[in-house]
Amino acid sequence: MREFFQLFATPGFYAMILQLSTPLVFAALAALVSNKAGVLNIGIEGAMVSAALSAALLSTLTGSAALGVLAGVLAGILMGLFFALCAVRLRTNHILVGIATNILASGVAVFIIYAVTGNKSDYPGIAMTPWNVPILKELPFIGEILFQNANPLIYLAVIAVIAVRFLFRRTVLGVRILAVGKNEVAAASVGISPARVKTIALMIAGGLAGFGGAYLSLGYMSGFNTGMVAGRGFIGIAAEAIGAGHPVATALFAVLFGAVNAFSLAAQTFPSFAIPYELLNTLPYLTTTIGLVIYSVLRYRKAHPSPTHKEIKP
Amino acid sequence: MKRLSAFLTLLRSRVKDLLSSPRLLSAIIEGGRMLIAILIAYLVAFMVIGIVSDDPAMAIRWFVLGPFSSATEFGEVxxxxxxxxxxxxxxxxxxxxxxxxxxxxxxxxxxxxxxxxxxxxxxxxxxxxxxxxxxxxxxxxxxxxxxxxxxxxxxxxxxxxxxxxxxxxxxxxxxxxxxxxxxxxxxxxxxxxxxxxxxxxxxxxxxxxxxxxxxxxxxxxxxxxxxxxxxxxxxxxxxxxxxxxxxxxxxxxxxxxxxxxxxxxxxxxxxxxxxxxxxxxxxxxxxxxxxxxxxxxxxxxxxxxxxxxxxxxxxxxxYLRSGADLMAFNSDVAQEVVQIIQGLILILVASEAFFSSAWFRGLLAKRMFRRKRFASATEVDRHA
Known part of the structure; x- marks a missing residue:
């Protein structure tokens, strides 16, 4: 039990939370942008897989991690465009497009790795150099968490949250996306092309997912392996559902799931902690489910107030 | 003779009924759509195989014909x-x-x-x-x-x-x-x-x-x-x-x-x-x-x-899977090429627009008028 409390006193644990939350925040923001445009985007998982692989490929090819990240983002945007083509132009059911893009992405990833290296699971990448912010890193505790060996994409995740908020609050495009998501016919009647707006929104979402994927293969680890996304796209979707379409709340729930993930990893190193790692690995998924259920129950209660509840309140 | 011709007329009208029944027509259209979707997916897969393989013809042969090469292989299917x-x-x-x-x-x-x-x-x-x-x-x-x-x-x-x-x-x-x-x-x-x-x-x-x-x-x-x-x-x-x-x-x-x-x-x-x-x-x-x-x-x-x-x-x-397994075993192509085929077929088959009447109309409109007017009219239809 002492290790348990020690864990919460070490800055390394909080740094780990940030590391594990970053891909989830990007995934959740991607889900949010697509959802605002009225598209349930399950293809985020696939976009992250292809982005992670492209980032690793390009980083080793060019020797530059930054170009790798750029390639990852481009791959994500392309996946978003592909999703839009299928869902908007070909009018395929969104969930089925999502399933198909996920199948395609994981298949193509293994296929490419095998064609390039001859093995089917790993591809090395060049990790990004972490930042050490001068002066600020000297701060006790907080400096160690936030400003020592921090990956640039962690800061970018924070900026992305603000940017997405700004997009929907302050820009024409954001309002158009909201309009199309709320009522496509009404939006079309005032001259907005729903197809175009949806395509743009899905490409933005793909780009965000691309950052998440690139972070996984070049920031969190250095290299790609086939199981590395491990349902993070879906956890992002759940975080967005619980965050009820609000960027900051969505990001906070993503961080919560990241924290559970960090805890499940850290707890595996406790010698006296008798829970096997296989069961600890279920924690992120379990908390996501519980969070989703709590949110849904609250929403349901709000929409269907029980009669007894009404009687009490005059 | 008279009977035969009467029978033939009856048969003809039956066939005509059958052919003009909406169920058969839609079944034919659905079947055709499915075939075209599968064809497109295969074409893409063959192109991919052509890019990565040193001997694409060999790989494709195993992929397509391999499952029929013996009873054991068909058993795998x-x-x-x-x-x-x-x-x-x-x-x-x-x-x-x-x-x-x-x-x-x-x-x-x-x-x-x-x-x-x-x-x-x-x-x-x-x-x-x-x-x-x-x-x-x-x-x-x-x-x-x-x-x-x-x-x-x-x-x-x-x-x-x-x-x-x-x-x-x-x-x-x-x-x-x-x-x-x-x-x-x-x-x-x-x-x-x-x-x-x-x-x-x-x-x-x-x-x-x-x-x-x-x-x-x-x-x-x-x-x-x-x-x-x-x-x-x-x-x-x-x-x-x-x-x-x-x-x-x-x-x-x-x-x-x-x-x-x-x-x-x-x-x-x-x-x-x-x-x-x-x-x-x-x-x-x-x-x-x-x-x-x-x-x-x-x-x-x-x-x-x-x-x-x-x-x-x-x-x-x-069949796709066992063909891919044989291909992976006998050539330099990974069997994951199947996932490309599967994903594409899934999207095309589930698509409402691919090869539908609206799709044809859009295509015809583009061919005949070379203008966007007709296409945008169908766009409005869709949202109305």
Whole structure:
């Protein structure tokens, strides 16, 4: 039990939370942008897989991690465009497009790795150099968490949250996306092309997912392996559902799931902690489910107030 | 002579009726769409093979003709098709009820694991050694699957996300079980004890790996058809899936219909997992999700959600897989090329616009006028 409390006193644990939350925040923001445009985007998982692989490929090819990240983002945007083509132009059911893009992405990833290296699971990448912010890193505790060996994409995740908020609050495009998501016919009647707006929104979402994927293969680890996304796209979707379409709340729930993930990893190193790692690995998924259920129950209660509840309140 | 000509006129009018019936026409159009989708997917796959392979002709030959090269190889097609058949039926039941419950994936895992464990522990006489483990696996899958289904029906918890989370949870608990609790150290692997011979499914065709599991799958397909199209429960299920508000309006308990459709689907998937284990494995040793759940949705979509077409779709995907395995074994191309084909077929077949009348109109308009006016008119139609 002492290790348990020690864990919460070490800055390394909080740094780990940030590391594990970053891909989830990007995934959740991607889900949010697509959802605002009225598209349930399950293809985020696939976009992250292809982005992670492209980032690793390009980083080793060019020797530059930054170009790798750029390639990852481009791959994500392309996946978003592909999703839009299928869902908007070909009018395929969104969930089925999502399933198909996920199948395609994981298949193509293994296929490419095998064609390039001859093995089917790993591809090395060049990790990004972490930042050490001068002066600020000297701060006790907080400096160690936030400003020592921090990956640039962690800061970018924070900026992305603000940017997405700004997009929907302050820009024409954001309002158009909201309009199309709320009522496509009404939006079309005032001259907005729903197809175009949806395509743009899905490409933005793909780009965000691309950052998440690139972070996984070049920031969190250095290299790609086939199981590395491990349902993070879906956890992002759940975080967005619980965050009820609000960027900051969505990001906070993503961080919560990241924290559970960090805890499940850290707890595996406790010698006296008798829970096997296989069961600890279920924690992120379990908390996501519980969070989703709590949110849904609250929403349901709000929409269907029980009669007894009404009687009490005059 | 007169009689013959009268008969011929009758025949002609019958044929004419048949040809002009909307059902046949739509079946032809659907079939044509399917063929074109498959053709496009194959073309893309061949291009990919052409890019990565040193000897593309060889690879493609194994891929396309390999499964027909011998009875054993064709047996592999049937073997691969069996779990897909279960998964496809499961997905049919779930989609027709209007849900996207992905727990079929976890159900395969849970069903397989519980079936294996019961088969090891319970050494019953005769056919009970097979029936009891399979029933236990099915029930176990349904018990877990009840949670996301009930949560969706009661509180509208997004069943897609929750069922995917359940998949991961079930998988990790299963891995924990086979590497700590029920591990058989003599196997040299994280696996259960060997499954007794009495519980293993018999080989159906000599010199192949086709087991009686295929028969079970076909029986399930027929039962699913009868249930969905010949009983009132099935009618309620389809009504709920087609138009929830209407179904509720005419007095169908939509929550119950939704739960039962998901539970039945998950049960079929659990049975499929059990059959897969008893047919092809000596021990349960899965360390990842088998992937059949997602495949099932693809099979169901290709079969247009009709249980009697599911065997055909499963056979097709089974053929793709065994061809890809042969190609991977005999050439330098990975079998994952199948996933490219599967993804493309899924998108094109499920597309409402691909090769529809609107699509043709749009194409004609572009060809004939070379102007956007006509196309934009159809755009407005669509939103109106």
């Amino acid at each position: 049937l073997k691969n098709a069996t779990p897909l058949l279960f998964a496809g039926i499961a997905a049919c039941l779930i989609i027709r009820g209007g849900n996207f419950n992905m727990f079929t994936e976890g159900a395969f895992y849970a069903g397989g694991l519980v079936t294996a464990l019961v088969a090891i522990g319970f050494e019953g006489p005769g056919f009970l050694a097979i029936v009891v483990p399979l029933a236990a696996g099915t029930l176990a899958a349904m018990l877990i699957g009840y949670i996301p289904a009930k949560l969706k029906a009661k509180y509208e918890v997004n069943e897609f996300v929750s069922s995917i989370m359940f998949n991961f949870i079930v998988m990790w608990i299963g891995i924990w079980l086979i590497s700590n609790v029920v591990i058989d150290i003599t196997s040299g692997d994280n696996a259960t004890a060997p499954i007794p011979d009495a519980s293993r499914l018999r080989i159906l065709i000599e010199n192949t790996n086709v087991t009686t599991g295929l028969l079970i799958a076909l029986v399930i397909a027929i039962i699913a058809y009868l249930y969905m199209f010949k009983t009132r429960f099935g009618f309620r299920l389809r009504m709920t899936g087609d138009n929830r508000a209407f179904a509720r309006g005419v007095g169908i308990d939509v929550a119950r219909a939704g739960i039962s459709s998901q539970l039945l689907g998950i049960g079929v998937a659990g049975l499929g997992g059990g059959v897969e284990i008893l047919a092809n494995y000596h021990r349960f040793n899965w360390k990842t999700l088998p992937g059949f759940g997602f495949d099932g949705f693809m099979v169901a979509i290709i079969a247009k959600n009709r249980p009697l077409l599911v065997p055909l779709a499963a056979l097709f995907i089974g």
